[in-house]
Amino acid sequence: MGWFSLAIGLVSLCSMMCKVSCIGANWGTQASHPLPPDTVVRLLRENGFQKVKLFDADYGALRALGTSRIEVMVGIPNDMLQSLASSLKAAEKWVAKNVSTHISNNVNIRYVAVGNEPFLQTYNGSFLKTTFPALQNVQSALIKAGLSSQVKVTIPLNADMYESSTGLPSGGDFRADIHDLMLAIVKFLSDNGAPFTVNIYPFISLYTDSNFPVEYAFFDDNATPLNDGGTSYYNMFDANYDTLVWALQKNGYGNLPIIVGEIGWPTDGDRNANLMYAQRFNQGFMSHISGGKGTPMRPVPVDAYLFSLIDEDSKSIDPGNFERHWGIFTYDGLPKYQLNLGTTNSGSSLVPAGNVHYLDRKWCVMKPSANLDDLQVAPSVSYACGLADCTSLGYGTSCGNLDARGNISYALNSYYQRNNQLDRACKFPNLSMVTKTDPTVGNCRFGVMIEPYYGAAERTVGCLQMPLMLVSGLFSFLLTLM
Numbered sequence: 147m148g149w150f151s152l153a154i155g156l157v158s159l160c161s162m163m164c165k166v167s168c169i170g171a172n173w174g175t176q177a178s179h180p181l182p183p184d185t186v187v188r189l190l191r192e193n194g195f196q197k198v199k200l201f202d203a204d205y206g207a208l209r210a211l212g213t214s215r216i217e218v219m220v221g222i223p224n225d226m227l228q229s230l231a232s233s234l235k236a237a238e239k240w241v242a243k244n245v246s247t248h249i250s251n252n253v254n255i256r257y258v259a260v261g262n263e264p265f266l267q268t269y270n271g272s273f274l275k276t277t278f279p280a281l282q283n284v285q286s287a288l289i290k291a292g293l294s295s296q297v298k299v300t301i302p303l304n305a306d307m308y309e310s311s312t313g314l315p316s317g318g319d320f321r322a323d324i325h326d327l328m329l330a331i332v333k334f335l336s337d338n339g340a341p342f343t344v345n346i347y348p349f350i351s352l353y354t355d356s357n358f359p360v361e362y363a364f365f366d367d368n369a370t371p372l373n374d375g376g377t378s379y380y381n382m383f384d385a386n387y388d389t390l391v392w393a394l395q396k397n398g399y400g401n402l403p404i405i406v407g408e409i410g411w412p413t414d415g416d417r418n419a420n421l422m423y424a425q426r427f428n429q430g431f432m433s434h435i436s437g438g439k440g441t442p443m444r445p446v447p448v449d450a451y452l453f454s455l456i457d458e459d460s461k462s463i464d465p466g467n468f469e470r471h472w473g474i475f476t477y478d479g480l481p482k483y484q485l486n487l488g489t490t491n492s493g494s495s496l497v498p499a500g501n502v503h504y505l506d507r508k509w510c511v512m513k514p515s516a517n518l519d520d521l522q523v524a525p526s527v528s529y530a531c532g533l534a535d536c537t538s539l540g541y542g543t544s545c546g547n548l549d550a551r552g553n554i555s556y557a558l559n560s561y562y563q564r565n566n567q568l569d570r571a572c573k574f575p576n577l578s579m580v581t582k583t584d585p586t587v588g589n590c591r592f593g594v595m596i597e598p599y600y601g602a603a604e605r606t607v608g609c610l611q612m613p614l615m616l617v618s619g620l621f622s623f624l625l626t627l628m
Contacts, residue, residue, distance in 0.1 A: 171197070175458070198217070213252045222284070245288070258284055277331075278334070344407060345453070353466060365433065387441050415537045417541060455473055456473040471537065479498055504595070505567050511559060
């Protein structure tokens with residue numbers, strides 16, 4: 147009885163602490179000019195984040211996290227699952243290099259994320275046979291390293307791995323085509339005291355379904371509630387989360403801990419990806435979970451990681467142009483909007499990154515004397531956008547109101563900045579010139595790139611090359627303005 151009372155007391159204590167500290171951040175590094183890791187760690191600490199989720203085991207990031215006391219979820223990319231699944235020795239080497247070494251340097255690693263949404267239906271089953279064996283081998287490697295009580299394995303999964311036969315949370319179960327696999331994974335997680343990790347994105351539902359009720363994505367209780375046997379759901383997050391809870395409960399694992407690995411809202415690249423909606427969603431989510439009341443089916447503090455910390459201008463835009471704009475901070479560590487995380491004394495103000503070093507204040511733009519009918523316009527814009535980032539151009543985006551000359555200038559400048567303002571990066575024949583007058587228009591920011599950070603492996607900057615592809619959809623939009 148004494149042990150049980152102590153356990154309940156510890157749970158209550160953790161719940162009280164989670165009311166203010168159970169929010170983490172995803173730190174992605176797919177950027178042409180990433181902020182130095184030390185700068186990012188300061189950004190995390192100064193904004194009160196006590197947890198961070200990585201998508202790989204970047205040495206620079208992990209080294210910078212040493213002695214920070216920030217809890218770390220280190221990631222294993224999907225393209226490594228095959229080797230780890232087929233070789234226990236490979237898993238042991240990975241754990242030794244990417245977990246044991248860093249823990250010995252005071253990095254507070256608490257989780258290993260094996261893969262990232264490996265069962266997405268768009269992957270067509272590519273990782274169905276390797277994810278679970280990789281999970282098992284990583285767990286065995288942690289046991290061998292003597293770390294299994296400190297470091298837990300998990301698999302960040304997309305919410306499409308469960309479904310509801312009734313359209314209500316209570317109808318929740320795992321997707322039919324992976325049901326047996328999911329039960330095996332869930333049992334394994336439960337047996338090893340590990341959590342279930344799920345990524346929940348109301349924005350994606352709005353993006354993919356024109357009939358999705360907009361208000362249901364937010365937390366203002368303005369939506370018509372979904373009634374599930376007398377339980378009312380006023381927002382998609384609660385309903386989605388509880389669909390998972392029902393799926394777990396239905397299969398005998400109703401008490402398995404759940405981590406929300408990713409949740410957030412992008413600010414650009416789509417008509418519904420804007421500052422107003424992003425601020426509304428993220429602040430609504432923070433307020434929604436701040437009381438620690440959880441969801442109707444699981445009224446306990448929600449353990450979650452915001453997606454994401456910083457914009458990443460090199461992410462794939464296959465899912466949509468919004469992919470490069472999930473950050474609550476811009477590429478250079480500036481807050482995008484007011485957000486009260488409840489973690490600091492700064493109230494609704496996020497603390498910007500400090501000591502950020504920029505390139506010179508100059509931009510590459512279209513010459514006033516250049517002609518829109520010039521035959522070089524089309525290939526030049528296509529070339530620039532193919533190798534830089536033009537996702538802020540398009541219908542309903544932050545730069546969607548630019549005229550044709552503004553679109554061209556934005557594209558040329560994006561390429562110029564991506565290439566560290568090299569002189570030859572602004573040598574588009576008869577079209578371009580360098581200016582020291584900021585061409586920013588309203589909310590459309592013509593950025594000046596930060597100085598390149600060379601500490602990260604396998605990154606190239608300032609390299610002029612031919613484009614591998616043309617951004618045809620965006621280019622078609624630009625052509626309509628010419």
